[in-house]
Amino acid sequence: MTYKELSSQIFNKKSYLCVGLDTDPHKLPPHLLKEPDPVFAFNQAIIDATADLAVAYKPNIAFYEAQGPRGWESLQRTLEYIPADCFTIADAKRGDIGNTSSLYARTFFDPDAAGLNFDSVTVAPYMGRDSVLPFLDYAGKWVILLALTSNSGSADFQRQRILTDSAREQELFEMVIKTAQTWAGPDKLMFVVGATQADELSRIRELAPDSFLLVPGVGAQGGSLAEVSRRGLTAAGGLLVNASRSILYASGGTDFADRARAEAQLLQTEMAEYLDAGVLAIK
Amino acid sequence: MTYKELSSQIFNKKSYLCVGLDTDPHKLPPHLLKEPDPVFAFNQAIIDATADLAVAYKPNIAFYEAQGPRGWESLQRTLEYIPADCFTIADAKRGDIGNTSSLYARTFFDPDAAGLNFDSVTVAPYMGRDSVLPFLDYAGKWVILLALTSNSGSADFQRQRILTDSAREQELFEMVIKTAQTWAGPDKLMFVVGATQADELSRIRELAPDSFLLVPGVGAQGGSLAEVSRRGLTAAGGLLVNASRSILYASGGTDFADRARAEAQLLQTEMAEYLDAGVLAIK
Numbered sequence: 001m002t003y004k005e006l007s008s009q010i011f012n013k014k015s016y017l018c019v020g021l022d023t024d025p026h027k028l029p030p031h032l033l034k035e036p037d038p039v040f041a042f043n044q045a046i047i048d049a050t051a052d053l054a055v056a057y058k059p060n061i062a063f064y065e066a067q068g069p070r071g072w073e074s075l076q077r078t079l080e081y082i083p084a085d086c087f088t089i090a091d092a093k094r095g096d097i098g099n100t101s102s103l104y105a106r107t108f109f110d111p112d113a114a115g116l117n118f119d120s121v122t123v124a125p126y127m128g129r130d131s132v133l134p135f136l137d138y139a140g141k142w143v144i145l146l147a148l149t150s151n152s153g154s155a156d157f158q159r160q161r162i163l164t165d166s167a168r169e170q171e172l173f174e175m176v177i178k179t180a181q182t183w184a185g186p187d188k189l190m191f192v193v194g195a196t197q198a199d200e201l202s203r204i205r206e207l208a209p210d211s212f213l214l215v216p217g218v219g220a221q222g223g224s225l226a227e228v229s230r231r232g233l234t235a236a237g238g239l240l241v242n243a244s245r246s247i248l249y250a251s252g253g254t255d256f257a258d259r260a261r262a263e264a265q266l267l268q269t270e271m272a273e274y275l276d277a278g279v280l281a282i283k
Numbered sequence: 284m285t286y287k288e289l290s291s292q293i294f295n296k297k298s299y300l301c302v303g304l305d306t307d308p309h310k311l312p313p314h315l316l317k318e319p320d321p322v323f324a325f326n327q328a329i330i331d332a333t334a335d336l337a338v339a340y341k342p343n344i345a346f347y348e349a350q351g352p353r354g355w356e357s358l359q360r361t362l363e364y365i366p367a368d369c370f371t372i373a374d375a376k377r378g379d380i381g382n383t384s385s386l387y388a389r390t391f392f393d394p395d396a397a398g399l400n401f402d403s404v405t406v407a408p409y410m411g412r413d414s415v416l417p418f419l420d421y422a423g424k425w426v427i428l429l430a431l432t433s434n435s436g437s438a439d440f441q442r443q444r445i446l447t448d449s450a451r452e453q454e455l456f457e458m459v460i461k462t463a464q465t466w467a468g469p470d471k472l473m474f475v476v477g478a479t480q481a482d483e484l485s486r487i488r489e490l491a492p493d494s495f496l497l498v499p500g501v502g503a504q505g506g507s508l509a510e511v512s513r514r515g516l517t518a519a520g521g522l523l524v525n526a527s528r529s530i531l532y533a534s535g536g537t538d539f540a541d542r543a544r545a546e547a548q549l550l551q552t553e554m555a556e557y558l559d560a561g562v563l564a565i566k
Contacts, residue, residue, distance in 0.1 A: 022383075062379060062386035068359070068397035069352035076351070095407060096345060096376050097434040100305075103345035114351035124378060126409045126429055128436020146409055151380040153411020156462060157455065163444040172440065172455065179439060 001087050001119050002140070003187045003236070006212070009055045009085060010237035014272035017264060018056035018089065019046065020216065020244030021078060022063050027249055029256045039067070039074040042256075044081055046248060049261040053268040056240050057082050058089040058214075076115045087240070088119045089144060089214065095124040095131045102134040109138045120144050122192060122214070125176045129183060136184050143189050145180050147204065148173040150194025150217030173200075177207045186210040193232075195223020195241070201231035205238075212238055218267070219246030225267065229274040237275075243267060284370050284402050285423070286470045286519070289495070292338045292368060293520035297555035300547060301339035301372065302329065303499065303527030304361060305346050310532055312539045322350070322357040325539075327364055329531060332544040336551040339523050340365050341372040341497075359398045370523070371402045372427060372497065378407040378414045385417040392421045403427050405475060405497070408459045412466060419467050426472050428463050430487065431456040433477025433500030456483075460490045469493040476515075478506020478524070484514035488521075496522055501550070502529030508550065512557040520558075526550060 001009075010016050023039050035041035047057065059078060064071035082088055094104040104121070111117040120142035123132055135143045148158055158173040170178075177191055186208070193204055195217035204213065213232055217223040218241055225241060232239045243263070250259035284292075293299050306322050318324035330340065342361060347354035365371055377387040387404070394400040403425035406415055418426045431441055441456040453461075460474055469491070476487055478500035487496065496515055500506040501524055508524060515522045526546070533542035 060379075060383055062377075062383045062390070066386040066390045066396045068390075068399075069355040071397070072352040072355060091379075093377065093379050093407070093410075094345075096343075096374075097432065100343060100345045103349040107345070107349045113349045114354070116351075124376070124407045124409050126407050126440060127376075127432050127434060128439030128441070130434050130436040132436075149380065149410050151410060151413050153413040153415075156411030157409060157459065158411070160455070160458065161446040163446050163452070169446070172443070175443065176440065 003212075006055070006087055007236040009087070011275065013052065013055055013268075014275050015053055015055055015268045016237055016239045016241055016271055016275075017054045017267050018058050018214065018240040018242040019050050019054045019247055019264065020091070020242045021046070021057055021059040022244040022248065023059075024063060025067065027252065029252055029254060031254055037070075037074055037077060039064075039071070040077040040081075043074070043078040045257040046260050047081055047083075049257040050247070050264045051083050051086065053261070053264045054086060056087040056089060058091050058242055058244075060244070061090055061092040072114065079116055079118065090116070090118040090121040093122050093124050093146065095127050097127065098130045098134055101131050105135045105138060109141050120190070122146065125180065132180070132183060136188055141188075143184065144214050145176065145189065145191055147177050147191040148193050148197045148200055150196045150221050150223065154194065154197070174203070174207060177204060181208065181211075186212065190214055190240075192216070194221070195225075195228050196221055198224060198227040198231060201228060205232060205234075210234065210236070210238070212240060214240045214242065216242040216244070219243040225270055229271070233274060241267070241271070286495075289338070289370055290519040292370070294558065296335065296338055296551075297558050298336055298338055298551045299520055299522045299524055299554055300337045300550050301341050301497065301523040301525040302333050302337045302530055302547065303374070303525045304329070304340055304342040305527040305531065306342075307346060308350065310535065312535055312537060314537055320353075320357055320360060322347075322354070323360040323364075326357070326361040328540040329543050330364055330366075332540040333530070333547045334366050334369065336544070336547045337369060339370040339372060341374050341525055343527070344373055344375040355397065362399055362401065373399070373401040373404040376405050376407050376429065378410050380410065381413045381417055384414050388418045388421060392418075392424050403473070405429065408463065415463070415466060419471055424471075426467065427497050428459065428472065428474055430460050430474040431476050431480045431483055433479045433504050433506065437477065437480070457486070457490060460487060464491065464494075469495065473497055473523075475499070477504070478508075478511050479504055481507060481510040481514060484511060488515060488517075493517065493519070494521070497525065498522060499525040499527070502526040508553055512554070516557060524550070524554070
């Protein structure tokens with residue numbers, strides 16, 4: 001999916017909601033356990049219930065990997081089921097030396113490898129340029145690089161101040177954002193910024209004015225959609241705000257899909273207001 | 284495997300060789316392609332040929348993941364086949380917010396999850412403390428944290444100088460090593476240091492005098508075993524030096540296992556000399 005197509009989806013659906021498919025086999029409604037692939041059955045119902053409200057789906061790869069080979073099969077089925085007009089994100093946080101990163105890129109981008117054809121993958125920046133470039137080699141595919149994450153541990157290294165030759169002090173996450181933009185433009189590269197980091201979002205928006213930001217942490221982790229939207233929205237949309245647990249596990253019973261839709265609808269309604277108000281109006 | 288057991292293995296076998304199982308289906312000797320699981324057949328032969336010379340095996344997870352569900356099955360079979368006296372490393376470079384890292388830990392450490400029971404997993408530090416702690420929750424299991432990697436991109440962020448309140452300047456990888464040691468001791472925590480970074484090894488050994496270091500980059504990537512050993516060996520061993528491609532692909536024919544053994548033997552013979560000479564003598 002191109003930058004322009006993603007932007008169009010956002011304004012068409014009046015939504016920048018990404019539904020995180022953090023599907024935990026231990027949290028499934030009991031009536032699904034008799035299905036041949038309960039994880040897929042759950043995802044299918046969640047996708048059916050939210051596809052007109054969401055512009056993106058983000059399977060968290062750990063949840064599938066922890067099920068072994070059958071988890072990868074659930075992931076394949078889920079990805080195939082996501083409608084073509086939705087952007088897909090493999091939340092995998094991979095990153096390794098070049099020849100290994102090439103294989104991770106192949107895993108998530110080349111359907112002839114592991115049967116997966118994601119639009120994008122999340123990548124960890126610690127190993128630098130040659131650990132990221134192989135993911136950028138695929139036409140039409142995106143890298144979503146970790147910048148400032150939503151967890152408390154983000155303070156340990158991401159917030160450290162870096163000594164540079166220039167007078168202006170910068171933190172590690174700022175250097176990551178600046179450096180990575182020398183590797184690819186906003187048509188191929190997004191950044192992960194936690195919703196719990198809203199104070200830093202204005203600074204990040206200045207550093208990456210046209211980049212899409214993937215923002216997890218609204219909902220269960222406590223981030224504010226209003227704050228994130230005020231600081232992060234651009235004329236092209238520029239945000240994908242993820243909610244996972246608050247949607248998936250709104251109910252543990254047979255009404256889980258309806259309740260998931262209701263939660264997604266609340267977020268989408270709020271997003272539509274911010275989009276209708278226009279970026280300048282809400283700033 | 285405990286610190287003491289690993290140390291004993293090193294002195295018993297006179298080896299700190301780790302064989303990296305970066306098994307590429309496209310590089311297998313043609314005669315193996317008729318096997319039901321060619322990747323496992325290859326690994327089995329490599330393990331048979333090297334198990335008395337190596338103290339550790341390190342499957343690079345990307346190579347298995349890129350094969351989809353059948354790759355995970357090859358990985359399960361391979362891990363089961365590795366002799367119990369060898370330390371096993373899932374080279375996965377995972378790391379995510381706490382609840383997700385818990386699932387990655389379960390994947391590699393809990394045999395009831397994905398059918399894997401590794402001794403250790405490599406972890407990326409960018410997301411900080413709470414992204415690493417879940418891996419440390421497993422008794423008898425190890426975290427091998429990326430510190431200073433062997434690739435050129437290690438200069439981009441790992442070598443950045445950090446501003447701290449103390450007078451002494453430090454680079455990011457040094458801060459990672461110091462900080463991580465407040466999370467766990469050398470009985471649970473190792474560091475990845477590339478063999479191409481031998482100049483920094485003495486400094487790293489000072490920062491982490493008792494920690495095992497996993498050192499990739501000898502062989503195909505050009506690092507020197509002599510330099511690494513001189514700067515990294517300790518009285519407990521303290522090193523796991525990895526070689527992958529130079530062993531696995533020493534020959535592409537029916538003699539691949541013999542040639543792999545010969546390559547491993549060269550490294551082990553050199554390691555035995557350094558161990559026999561004693562740490563102080565070679566310093």
